[in-house]
Amino acid sequence: MIPLWMYLAVAAGIFCIGTYGVLTRRNAVAILMSVELMLNAVNINLVAFWRYIEPLNMAGQAFAAFVFVVAAAEAAVGLAIIIAVYRNRRSVIVEDVNMLKW
Amino acid sequence: MLEFNAQTIAFIVFALFSLGGALGVVTTRNLIHATLYLILSLFGAAGFFVLLSAPFLAAVQVLVYIGAIAILIVFAVMLTRSMTRISDLYNRQWLLSAIVAGILFVVLLAGVIVPVWGVNGTQIDRPVSDVVAGTVDLGKALVDQNQYVLPFEVASLLLTAAMIGAIVIARDDQE
Numbered sequence: 001m002i003p004l005w006m007y008l009a010v011a012a013g014i015f016c017i018g019t020y021g022v023l024t025r026r027n028a029v030a031i032l033m034s035v036e037l038m039l040n041a042v043n044i045n046l047v048a049f050w051r052y053i054e055p056l057n058m059a060g061q062a063f064a065a066f067v068f069v070v071a072a073a074e075a076a077v078g079l080a081i082i083i084a085v086y087r088n089r090r091s092v093i094v095e096d097v098n099m100l101k102w
Numbered sequence: 103m104l105e106f107n108a109q110t111i112a113f114i115v116f117a118l119f120s121l122g123g124a125l126g127v128v129t130t131r132n133l134i135h136a137t138l139y140l141i142l143s144l145f146g147a148a149g150f151f152v153l154l155s156a157p158f159l160a161a162v163q164v165l166v167y168i169g170a171i172a173i174l175i176v177f178a179v180m181l182t183r184s185m186t187r188i189s190d191l192y193n194r195q196w197l198l199s200a201i202v203a204g205i206l207f208v209v210l211l212a213g214v215i216v217p218v219w220g221v222n223g224t225q226i227d228r229p230v231s232d233v234v235a236g237t238v239d240l241g242k243a244l245v246d247q248n249q250y251v252l253p254f255e256v257a258s259l260l261l262t263a264a265m266i267g268a269i270v271i272a273r274d275d276q277e
Contacts, residue, residue, distance in 0.1 A: 001228040002113050007150065008214035010117045014124045014143070016207035021128035023199035024192040029133055029178050033140050036171060037124050040147050043159075044120075051154040055234045058243035062250045064159055065240070068166055069257040073264035075171045079178040080272035086182045087274070095193065 007048035015041035028082045028092045032075065039071045113153060120146030133179045141172045158237040 014037055021034030043064045050060020086092050123143025130136040144167045151160035243249045 005214045009211055012207060012210035013121050016203045017124040017128055019206060020199055020203035024196040026193050033127050037127060044147055044150050047151055047154050047156050047159060055231055058235055058240050061156055061240050062243055066253060066257055068162055072166055073260050075174055076264050076268040079174055080268035082178055083181055083272050092182045
C-alpha cells in the first residue's frame with residue numbers, strides 16, 4: 001500500500017500551489033480556480049484519513065461530500081459576482097474592483 | 103519503501119496529473135488553457151479517490167467538479183473574453199507570495215512526514231482494516247437521523263440559496 005503521508009504530501013503541494021495562485025493572480029476567474037484547487041486538496045486529505053484511520057466510520061466521506069456541495073455553491077455565486085462586476089466595470093482584474101474602498 | 107506494483111504506478115501517475123495540473127492553473131496566461139489544466143488536476147484527484155476505495159466520491163468528483171464547475175468556469179472565461187490576455191499575469195507581491203507559499207509547503211510537509219498520525223507515534227503504512235464502508239453505508243449515514251441528516255438538509259438549503267443568489271446577482275438590471 002501507499003503510505004498515508006504520500007497522499008498528504010501531494011495534497012499539501014496542491015494546497016500550496018492554490019495558495020500561491022490566490023495570492024498572486026490578477027484575474028478573478030483564475031483566483032476562483034485556485035480556490036477550487038485548495039478545496040480539492042482538502043478533499044484528498046479527508047478521504048485519505050478516512051481510508052487509513054477510520055474506514056468503517058462514514059465521517060470522512062460525508063465531510064468530503066459536504067465540501068463538494070460548498071465548492072459548487074461557491075463557484076456558482078463567485079462566478080455570478082465576477083460576471084456582475086464585469087458588466088459594471090468592464091474588467092475582472094481584482095485591483096480594478098475597489099468600489100468598497102475609500 | 104514503495105513496492106513496485108500497479109497501485110504505485112497509478113498513484114505516481116495521478117500525483118503527476120494533479121500536481122502538474124495545479125502548476126498549470128497558476129502559471130498559464132490563457133485562461134481557457136488554465137481551465138483545461140484544472141480539469142487535469144481534478145481528474146488526478148478523482149483517481150486518488152478510486153485508489154482510496156471511495157468510488158462514489160470519484161464519480162461525484164467527475165460529475166460535479168469536471169462536469170459542472172469546470173464548464174461553469176469556461177462559460178465565465180468566455181463571457182469575460184477581453185480579459186483572457188491581460189498584460190501582467192501576477193500582481194506586485196508575487197515574490198512575497200511565493201515565499202509564503204513555499205514556507206507553508208515546508209511546514210505542511212514536515213507536519214505530514216514527521217510520524218505523528220499512527221499509534222504510538224508511528225507512520226501509517228497501510229490502512230487499519232481492509233473492510234471499507236461502501237456507498238450504501240454513505241447513503242444511509244447521510245439520511246440517518248443520528249448522523250448527518252441535518253447537515254444534509256442544510257446543504258440542500260445552501261444549494262438553493264446559492265442558485266437563487268447567483269440568478270439575482272448575475273441578472274441584468276437594465277431590463
